[in-house]
Amino acid sequence: MKLEVKNLHKSFQGNEVLHGISFSVSSGKALGLLGRNGAGKSTTIRILMDVFKANSGEILINGKPFYANQHNIGYLPEERGLYPKKKISEQLIYLAQLRGLSYSQAKESLRYWLKRLGVSEYENRLLETLSKGNQQKVQLAQTLMCNPDIVILDEPFSGLDPVNSSILQEVVQECIKEGKLVIFSSHQMSYVEEFCEDIVILHHGDVVLQGNLRQIKKQYGENRIVLASGNLTPSQFEQKLLDDYSDLLKIYKKHSDMFIVELIGETQKNEVLSRMIHDGIELDHFRIYEASLTDIFVSKAGDEE
């Protein structure tokens, strides 16, 4: 199953919030939808879920028009909410029935997911009597109860403590292994790095970066190397780089005695290495730099403000 979003535009009262975004995701993979607050992540998800209508553009599934109500989708909205004054079992069974399950199927699924998420003892409690974290888990159970083919999670980790986050991570990993198509938005880059093969970074309603996360990271590290000198102090080494190596590289970042440098033009890594050996600089570190997702995100979406 392949879901494709093509050239989506969306405006609210004349204010365009999506400027023709496009991306795609396939079954058995997770797509991380990243962006700062107001970048258009939730709007994109809501268009996918048919909560909003796009002004133009199309969404295709296996090449055919995609209609959310014709697919089994598990949706965890950004605006969390169930019925606070109703029993958990009552409301989850109701919502599962609305999505096509029979009463007995819904009850069976409810018991499985509440147990799986460690909240089975709250089955007959009112939602409002649970802690925020447990309410989140109940909401997640609601998302997954119908064994969806497509799982859309909008900020699933917000408000969860590390223990509950790890439970959620396991569940998401399971979904991916089971071949489900997973899309989720998050601000927490570590989670995205952990299980997203592909990412899309939105910024002010535009896709500023998308693709395979590993390749993106590789591309970002391609002309950058990490250096640390064994015989020069960090300040001496920095001065040396600035004075004698400005034709080959420029300093990108400095972390204590480690320097991340960016190679200029067609400069090769070996060229830098051989000149440093020739200049008598002992190197404790000489390796290809691998950018973190946070670095990539900040470089793409961290311009102003």
Add this chain to the structure above:
Amino acid sequence: MRSFFTVLRFEFNTMVKKRSFLVSTLIIVLGSFLLMSLPGLFQGSDSSDSQVSVEADKLMLILDKQKVLNDEQLLKEQFPDYKIKFESEDQALRNAIELGKADAGFIIHNAQSFTYCVKNSSLTDMTDTHFRDVLKKNYEQTELKRLNYNVERIEAIYQADIISDTEVLGTDGAGNYFYTYVLVFLLYMMIIVYGNQIAVGVASEKSNRAIEILTTSCSPNALIFGKVIAGALAGVLQTAIIVGSVLIAYQMNADALNHMLDPYLQIPSGVLATFALFGVLGYLLFSFILGAVGAMCSKVEEVNSAILPIQMVIIVVFILSIFVLQAPNGTLAKVMMYLPLSSWMCMFVNVAVSSVSTIEIVISLALLAISTVLMGFVGAKLYRRGTLSYGNTLKFSQMLKALKHND
């Protein structure tokens, strides 16, 4: 359709399991039983009073120096629970009253004037009024005799009964007035009370954010129709329980109530059918409107002010229906029985108290039914639109825009 019934069942269960629903139903049912039983209870105590009155253990003193009272029998008939004793001294009479030896005292000054003496007066004491009647009758008889008239004959002339009968060839407006008024009021209360609950129910889903899950799980039509019809059914159920309990309580106490409500319970089937059809459709029409207004609010606290204009319309229709009840053939009645916003109440009133042709009823019913269904779909669209506007209460202009655009 399956979603509709799922929503209907869930919402209906939610409403009827609410503590407020259960408690209010129980209180009203018990209250109606108590209210209907009160005359019986009082009658019970009255009968014991009458037994006491036969014993005539109360004492009445009368000072009649001028010998005005010619017929002592009049006094005994009027005051069967009193022993009557004639006193000769003014002060002795007052002392006896003051010391509690006598319960009532009358000092007759002349044939048309007396003073009532009592130790403690009370608002419910009618003794002096009854005594006035005695003295008046005594005066009439005395004067008629003095003028040589036959008292019995004159009394027979004055008390002659005229027997009449009314043959209603059209609608018995007078006979139908009471229950029509009651049914109009019942309908009005149902829409005000349960319509408000429907609006609150919809708004609370928005404020607790469940609405986004709901609208992505099934169609807004199934949601709004399921919710509104569930609210309407809960209202009908509670009203049926209350009316049923009143009727049962009445049947149990009918003898004590002298069967006073019997004539009003003979409601013609045509009037009942019109009430059921127009009442249900009108109830649904306003429930859809109120449900849609509820969806426009972002918080439950905003519901009351948001639905105020709709409630004003309902109140105006109710007041105008009372006018129609009194003047069923006027222009106002003719206009209101076709307008969907008023026909649900006015057509039923017109059928009950005047003559309305079948074709008029059919046209009005069709207009109301079409408006109700349309309002259902408009409500669904507004409900759908309402899901997208967290944090802000939509204005009327935005609601109209929502009907044109797909956001």
